[in-house]
Amino acid sequence: NEPVVRIYKKATVPTKPKSPIDLDTFLNHKKPHLSFVVIGHVDAGKSTLMGRLLYDVGAVDNKLIRKLKRESEMIGKSSFHLAWVMDQTAEERNRGVTVDICTSDFETKDSTFTIVDAPGHRDFVPNAIAGVSQVDVAVLSIDCSTGAFESGFNLDGQTKEHTILARSLGVRHIIVAMNKMDSVDWYEGRFLDIKFELTNFFEDMGVKSEQVSWIPCSGLSGEGVFDKEYPIGQTWYKGPTLVQRLEQISQSLYNNEHREIVEKPFLFSTFDVTPGSKPNEATLFGRVESGHIQAGETVTVYPSEQSVLITQVLAGNNQAPAAAAMKGDFVTLKVRNAFAEDINKGDLVAVVGYDIKSAQEFTAQVLTFNLDRPLLPGTPLMFFRGSNEQPARVKRLISLVDKADPSKVIKKKIRHLGSNQLAIIEIELIEKKRRIPMLTISENKQLGRIVLRKEGRTVAAGVVKTLDL
Numbered sequence: 001n002e003p004v005v006r007i008y009k010k011a012t013v014p015t016k017p018k019s020p021i022d023l024d025t026f027l028n029h030k031k032p033h034l035s036f037v038v039i040g041h042v043d044a045g046k047s048t049l050m051g052r053l054l055y056d057v058g059a060v061d062n063k064l065i066r067k068l069k070r071e072s073e074m075i076g077k078s079s080f081h082l083a084w085v086m087d088q089t090a091e092e093r094n095r096g097v098t099v100d101i102c103t104s105d106f107e108t109k110d111s112t113f114t115i116v117d118a119p120g121h122r123d124f125v126p127n128a129i130a131g132v133s134q135v136d137v138a139v140l141s142i143d144c145s146t147g148a149f150e151s152g153f154n155l156d157g158q159t160k161e162h163t164i165l166a167r168s169l170g171v172r173h174i175i176v177a178m179n180k181m182d183s184v185d186w187y188e189g190r191f192l193d194i195k196f197e198l199t200n201f202f203e204d205m206g207v208k209s210e211q212v213s214w215i216p217c218s219g220l221s222g223e224g225v226f227d228k229e230y231p232i233g234q235t236w237y238k239g240p241t242l243v244q245r246l247e248q249i250s251q252s253l254y255n256n257e258h259r260e261i262v263e264k265p266f267l268f269s270t271f272d273v274t275p276g277s278k279p280n281e282a283t284l285f286g287r288v289e290s291g292h293i294q295a296g297e298t299v300t301v302y303p304s305e306q307s308v309l310i311t312q313v314l315a316g317n318n319q320a321p322a323a324a325a326m327k328g329d330f331v332t333l334k335v336r337n338a339f340a341e342d343i344n345k346g347d348l349v350a351v352v353g354y355d356i357k358s359a360q361e362f363t364a365q366v367l368t369f370n371l372d373r374p375l376l377p378g379t380p381l382m383f384f385r386g387s388n389e390q391p392a393r394v395k396r397l398i399s400l401v402d403k404a405d406p407s408k409v410i411k412k413k414i415r416h417l418g419s420n421q422l423a424i425i426e427i428e429l430i431e432k433k434r435r436i437p438m439l440t441i442s443e444n445k446q447l448g449r450i451v452l453r454k455e456g457r458t459v460a461a462g463v464v465k466t467l468d469l
C-alpha cells in the first residue's frame with residue numbers, strides 16, 4: 001500500500017486576520033493559562049483526583065455526578081464515580097472518535113487551566129509521553145497509604161518512569177500530590193518519610209528543589225485539592241492546596257510569556273484531524289507551541305507543505321469561537337483549501353515564511369536511563385516526539401559529554417552507551433516514506449525534545465541538536 005505523495009504549492013505571502021486584535025490589550029485582559037497532566041503509578045488515585053478537582057471547581061454539573069454516583073453504587077463501588085468524571089467528559093466531547101490526547105478546561109477566579117489526559121490509556125507510557133510533551137506542569141500523584149508507596153516506587157514502577165519523562169520533556173514544575181492522606185489519618189511522619197525518599201530521587205534526576213512542590217491531599221474526600229478545609233487533625237501543613245499552587249505557577253509563568261507570544265512565529269502541533277463538511281475543509285485540534293494566530297491567516301501544514309486558510313479558531317470546553325489563539329492554548333483550527341487525507345496527528349503547522357524540515361537523520365544529545373544492555377550503533381529503537389512515534393536506530397555514537405556542562409566532551413570514539421550517561425549520538429528514522437517535521441531545541445524548547453524506547457521500555461531522552469539534511 002504505497003502512499004501517494006502529493007505535491008502542494010506552499011504559500012509565500014501571508015494573509016491578514018479578518019478582525020485584527022490589538023495584541024497587548026488582548027493579553028492584558030486574558031487570564032493566565034496553564035496546562036498540566038496527572039502522572040503516577042496505576043491506582044495512585046489519578047482519576048479520582050482529577051474528578052474531584054473538576055467537580056469542586058464547578059467544571060462538571062451535578063446531573064453528571066448524580067448519574068455516575070448511581071452507576072457506581074450499582075456495581076458496589078461508590079467511590080468510583082469521581083474516577084469516571086474525566087473519562088465521561090472526554091467521551092461526551094469526542095463521541096466515537098478515539099484520540100490519544102484529550103483535554104478538559106476549567107477556570108478559577110484568576111486563571112484558566114487545561115488538564116491533558118490520555119483517556120483509556122492512562123497507564124500506557126507512549127500516551128504519557130504525548131501528554132507530558134504538551135504541558136507546563138506535571139502533577140505527580142503519590143499513593144501515601146500504607147505499603148502502596150513502597151511497591152509503586154521501588155519496584156521500578158511508573159512513578160519513576162513518568163517522573164523521568166516529565167524531567168526530560170521540559171515540564172517546568174512538578175507538583176507532588178501526596179494523595180490518599182485520609183487513609184493514614186493525615187500523619188505527618190508518613191508525609192515526611194515519602195518526601196525524603198522522593199527528594200533523593202529528584203536530586204539524582206537533576207530536578208531542582210525549587211521546581212517541586214509538595215501538597216498533602218485526598219482526591220477521595222477532597223481536602224487539599226481546591227478549597228475544602230483540612231480535617232482538624234492536620235495542623236502541620238499550612239501551604240496552598242493543589243489548585244492554589246497551580247494558580248501561583250500560572251501567574252509566575254505567564255508574566256514571562258508575553259514577549260514570546262508577541263514576537264515568536266506561530267507554531268502548532270496537531271493531535272487530531274477530522275475532514276470538514278466540504279471536500280476542501282478540515283478541522284485540526286492541537287496546541288499552539290509558540291506565537292499567536294487569528295482567523296483569516298494562512299498557515300502551512302508540515303510535512304505535506306499544504307498551505308491552508310484558517311476560517312475559525314475555537315477554544316474552551318464548548319469549543320466556542322475565539323478572537324485569537326496564543327502559545328499554550330489548546331484550540332481547534334477550522335481550515336479551508338485543505339486536503340485532509342494528507343494531514344495527520346503529529347503534523348506541525350506554521351505561519352507563512354517559517355519553514356519546517358523533515359529530516360530522516362539527526363544529531364541528538366541524550367541521557368540514557370537504566371539499561372539492561374548497552375546501546376550500540378545499529379540498536380533498533382522507537383522514536384517519540386510529542387504524539388509522533390516511529391521506528392529508528394542508533395546510527396553513530398559521537399561522544400560522551402559532561403552532565404554538568406554538556407559543552408565539555410569527556411570521551412570520543414565510544415563503542416557503546418551504558419546507563420545514566422549523557423551522549424551525543426546520531427539517530428536515523430527507518431521508515432523513509434513517513435516524513436516527520438523536525439525542529440531543533442534551539443528552534444523550539446518543546447518540540448525539540450525526544451524520547452527513545454526499546455522493547456517497551458524508555459532507554460533515553462534528550463534534545464535534537466542538528467538535523468542532518
Ligand code: GDP
Nearest residue numbers: 042043044045046047048079180183218219220
Ligand atoms: P488511578 O489508577 O491512578 O487513576 O487511580 P484511581 O483514581 O482509579 O483510584 C484507585 C483506587 O484508590 C480506587 O479504589 C479509589 O477509590 C482509591 N482512592 C483514590 N483516591 C483516594 C484517596 O484520596 N483516598 C483513599 N483512601 N482512596 C483513594
